[in-house]
Amino acid sequence: MNTRQLLAVVWEKSKLNLKSEAAVNYLSYLWWIMEPVLHMLVYYLVFDVLLQRGGPGFVFFLLAGLVPWLWFSKLLVQASNSLVTGRFLMGQIFIPKLFFPLVVIVQCSVKQAIVFIVLLLVLVIAGHQPSIQWLAIVPIALVQLMLMMPLAFIFAASVVFVRDLGFVIPTALQFVFFCSGIFFSIDHIAPQYTQWFYVNPMAGLVQQYREVLLNNNWPDWFYTAKVAAVSIVLWILSIRFYRNNECTITRFAQD
Amino acid sequence: MSDVIVSLKNIGLSYRKKRSFFRHSFHAALKDVSFDIYRGETVGIIGRNGSGKSTLLKVLSGIYKPDTGVIDNRSRKTSLLTLQAGFDDNLSGRDNALLSGMLLGYGKEEILSNMANIEVYSELGKFFHEPMKSYSTGMRARLGFATLAFLTPEVLLLDEILGVGDNKFREKSSKTMADMISSDNTVVLVSHSAPTVLGLCSRVIWIEEGMVRQQGDPKEVVSAYQAA
Numbered sequence: 001m002n003t004r005q006l007l008a009v010v011w012e013k014s015k016l017n018l019k020s021e022a023a024v025n026y027l028s029y030l031w032w033i034m035e036p037v038l039h040m041l042v043y044y045l046v047f048d049v050l051l052q053r054g055g056p057g058f059v060f061f062l063l064a065g066l067v068p069w070l071w072f073s074k075l076l077v078q079a080s081n082s083l084v085t086g087r088f089l090m091g092q093i094f095i096p097k098l099f100f101p102l103v104v105i106v107q108c109s110v111k112q113a114i115v116f117i118v119l120l121l122v123l124v125i126a127g128h129q130p131s132i133q134w135l136a137i138v139p140i141a142l143v144q145l146m147l148m149m150p151l152a153f154i155f156a157a158s159v160v161f162v163r164d165l166g167f168v169i170p171t172a173l174q175f176v177f178f179c180s181g182i183f184f185s186i187d188h189i190a191p192q193y194t195q196w197f198y199v200n201p202m203a204g205l206v207q208q209y210r211e212v213l214l215n216n217n218w219p220d221w222f223y224t225a226k227v228a229a230v231s232i233v234l235w236i237l238s239i240r241f242y243r244n245n246e247c248t249i250t251r252f253a254q255d
Numbered sequence: 256m257s258d259v260i261v262s263l264k265n266i267g268l269s270y271r272k273k274r275s276f277f278r279h280s281f282h283a284a285l286k287d288v289s290f291d292i293y294r295g296e297t298v299g300i301i302g303r304n305g306s307g308k309s310t311l312l313k314v315l316s317g318i319y320k321p322d323t324g325v326i327d328n329r330s331r332k333t334s335l336l337t338l339q340a341g342f343d344d345n346l347s348g349r350d351n352a353l354l355s356g357m358l359l360g361y362g363k364e365e366i367l368s369n370m371a372n373i374e375v376y377s378e379l380g381k382f383f384h385e386p387m388k389s390y391s392t393g394m395r396a397r398l399g400f401a402t403l404a405f406l407t408p409e410v411l412l413l414d415e416i417l418g419v420g421d422n423k424f425r426e427k428s429s430k431t432m433a434d435m436i437s438s439d440n441t442v443v444l445v446s447h448s449a450p451t452v453l454g455l456c457s458r459v460i461w462i463e464e465g466m467v468r469q470q471g472d473p474k475e476v477v478s479a480y481q482a483a
Contacts, residue, residue, distance in 0.1 A: 001360045009357040020345035092337040094317040247320035
């Protein structure tokens with residue numbers, strides 16, 4: 001199977017998975033919009049109406065960080081189990097192992113595109129003025145995708161070799177969540193730690209989303225490019241690992 | 256018939272079993288297997304349970320890479336006939352046929368151009384467009400078989416001859432299978448049944464404890480196997 005065939009079957013499988021997922025619910029595809037809307041509504045009720053936390057507009061600050069974060073964590077948790085879940089299929093037929101995490105990536109990301117649109121609509125309804133800078137969330141989201149892909153490949157492969165990591169990854173992501181400034185602004189961090197804070201690429205990307213969506217500024221292109229560059233290196237390494245270990249992954253997944 | 260399409264040299268493969276933290280034991284499924292498969296022939300592989308036949312098919316289809324030895328495969332496509340690979344209960348028969356075919360490495364257009372044939376062959380009627388969770392076991396098997404009936408790889412690997420569905424469909428599928436085997440395709444057939452092997456194969460390889468015990472004329476090998 002060459003790369004073009006692989007991508008074709010990944011695309012077809014993702015499409016059909018989304019269809020099959022939607023088929024079990026009465027409201028089927030409507031949930032793609034309903035789920036994020038309800039989710040955001042809960043945050044609005046809790047933080048803006050009930051707790052009245054963080055001052056005016058805190059809930060939008062929160063959502064602008066939380067929406068990209070949830071994409072990141074959901075995708076990685078699902079992808080990290082993808083090879084183990086796919087063990088029966090890979091023992092039956094030869095298929096490039098990248099197939100399994102790639103399907104998760106495409107599936108999560110298609111749904112995420114809609115969540116981003118819902119977020120923009122919510123911001124507009126809440127009275128934020130759309131600006132030309134909002135277009136920058138497309139490249140920022142693409143860089144986030146570039147970052148998540150190799151991480152998904154690496155996590156999935158590591159869970160195959162050491163199953164115990166299946167428990168560690170969600171906890172580690174929880175830790176990174178608290179280090180990404182979803183609930184607090186970077187200004188609240190002791191200044192001597194700020195530079196370390198940005199070593200976590202998600203913290204930096206969340207900051208870019210907020211600059212663009214809430215402050216109508218252009219993002220820090222240099223920072224974004226650095227994340228992209230690191231991602232490309234991880235890409236090359238992880239894809240090479242998969243290419244060289246196709247059968248090893250199958251064997252370990254069957255254990 | 257001197258055209259070698261797949262050649263195996265000193266193939267060995269061991270399974271790893273976890274014992275405890277950092278401790279493993281190994282079980283050698285294949286120890287030292289060497290043989291050639293020639294273009295267009297039908298080779299039978301016989302052997303007792305646990306002799307390494309299924310592992311051998313996985314090595315031939317590229318699912319497993321041998322730990323030792325060399326496999327040289329010159330075919331464009333070698334695949335194990337696997338019914339219902341990647342089937343999803345919530346999808347229709349048609350979607351599943353498409354997906355299964357694509358997972359096996361066939362192009363979308365190639366499968367779509369055979370879709371009408373698959374639909375007719377499967378005899379599923381209107382169920383072809385219904386989600387597969389409404390299917391009976393026999394209907395699933397029919398869909399699985401119909402999907403593969405029109406997609407034949409250059410080297411076909413079979414783990415036992417499959418007859419699926421009710422009596423009438425079983426007859427039809429067995430006939431399709433026999434046609435696949437007797438055509439110009441190269442076929443490797445693993446079987447327990449002496450009549451099947453004698454009836455279909457031009458050469459038989461007897462595997463025992465991960466080694467080739469004997470290979471050659473079907474009658475000779477099968478009678479030696481049965482005597483052992």
